[in-house]
Amino acid sequence: MPYKRIYSLLFILFLGTTNLLFSQTKDSLKKQTSILTQEATQLMKAENFEKSLILSRQALSQALILKDDNLIAMCYNTIAANFDQLAEFEKALFYYKKGVIYANRTNNNHLKNWLNNNLGNIYCFDKKEYAKGIYYYKKSLEYSTKIADSSEILLTKLNITWAYFDISKYDLGSPYLNYINKYHKKHGDETTAVALNMLNGMYYSHINNNRKANSYFEKAIKLGQKGSEESDLSFAHQEYSKFLFKTKSFKKAYQHLNTYNELTAKINNEEKLKKINVVGINLEIDEYKREIDNIKTEYKTSHQLLLEKQSKNKIISIIIISILILIIVFSYLYFQNNQLKQTNKLKDIESKIQENIITASINGQEMERKKIASFLHDNISALLSSAAMHLTIFSTKNQTNNEEITKTKAILIQTHYKIRDLSHQLLPSLLARFGLFYALNDLCEINSNSNIHFDYSSNVTSETRYNEDYEMKMYFIISELLNNITKHSDASEAKLSLKEIDNQLHILVKDNGKGFEIKQYNTIEGFGLNQIKARINTMDGKIKIISKPNEGTSVKIIAPIEYKAKPTV
Incomplete structure (x- = not known):
């Protein structure tokens, strides 16, 4: 993908300077939020995506409390950039768009420039929706022009040229290419040189100036082999192979096409490794969790000692009374039932x-x-x-x-x-990668809109993982309950609350909607409550539904937790 990494690095530098200013002028919460956002961005740069997402979520919660549009937009951009690096493009698109909404309420033209550029990258190079991608690139160009940053203007025009050339609209892309050729020595650098030479090669191939086209393509590959982005080098090999097929240099064309395939496979493997590495919890999170667990253990121990002292004198009497009651009840039930x-x-x-x-x-x-x-x-x-x-190779080879x-x-x-x-x-990929609690938090945020807001709360950290099948069962049960609220309740507010108590997961789903008569819920089609009740019963859990017309609905679930099996030595 062209220059998303360049914009990410620029965004990191911008966060460093703006967070320093905020720390001098705002209160402690704003300082803490800025620090969290900066740390999350640095972790993303270091490819520690899991912890970056956790910190950026915390920063986002605090920024929403502060109602600081600039911080909110930055947090959404960091979250989106993490998903972008993980090739979760739909998630990245969702959060980039949220970031644009809040950025447009500010005067931060740098941030507007990066967000619109990132949206253009996703639409052009991931979704192949070039009309939308070029629209966002041009929006990015407007903001980079406002801030009069020549290097950003050049980079944005380079992306616009690439997008137009990718769909063979050379007449629309060539004015931007002329600008880049004119100012690249002054405002460009080695990271853009490979792409510039490749684009020149594509243009001269289009106008059938094969000598110049061949020269530019070879120069692009030579520069790329000196340490440029592997993705840029792979694109250069691909476009050069197309040119060679056009000029009927088939042997050489296949050599460059093979190099392109090898580089693409290597890049794909590296992306897979990123996703695999995200699953591991790093040592800092383990240390933090251990400290919290120690505090909880100390509290439970002291509290338990007090309870034991209070209950010792009652145990014997309770046992005797219980035995007498059991004998009486047993005798009664034996004859009556x-x-x-x-x-x-x-x-x-x-x-x-x-x-x-x-x-x-x-x-x-x-x-x-x-x-x-x-x-x-x-x-x-x-x-x-x-x-x-x-099919692309065939059409190129046959010049049709x-x-x-x-x-x-x-x-x-x-x-x-x-x-x-x-x-x-x-x-859901989030469920498999980050676990139940992170996926449910995300589910609440995505389902929230102008008509209804889903509030999420949990006393369990988002990195906690249970048995995979158990997480999937609970996710689809809760997803069905939230879906019922959206479709049937006419509610404006809803709440999802989760608590882990004594190896049991306590779930509360509550809304302020129109409610219904409990006696009739067995006959209401489409709610799926009978199926949910049956599923909870087979898990040795409990479910309670409380509802009245015009008084909303509450669903309480208690289910024994199925933890991950410990690996055998």
């Missing part, structure tokens, strides 16, 4: 059978979700990408711009992105 025993037993069996059927059905759906999501992402999506690339081939390429690319989005919908 003998006739009802068989009937109740049959009802229990029928109820358990129904619950097991529902649970088996839901388990099967979840397993199929996993299989389908994995198959779509790892197989179908990869095959579509490969098909699009081969056939309309049907162009449409077929566009359909393959569009299908690839739709399949990737469907894969993420079937199995």
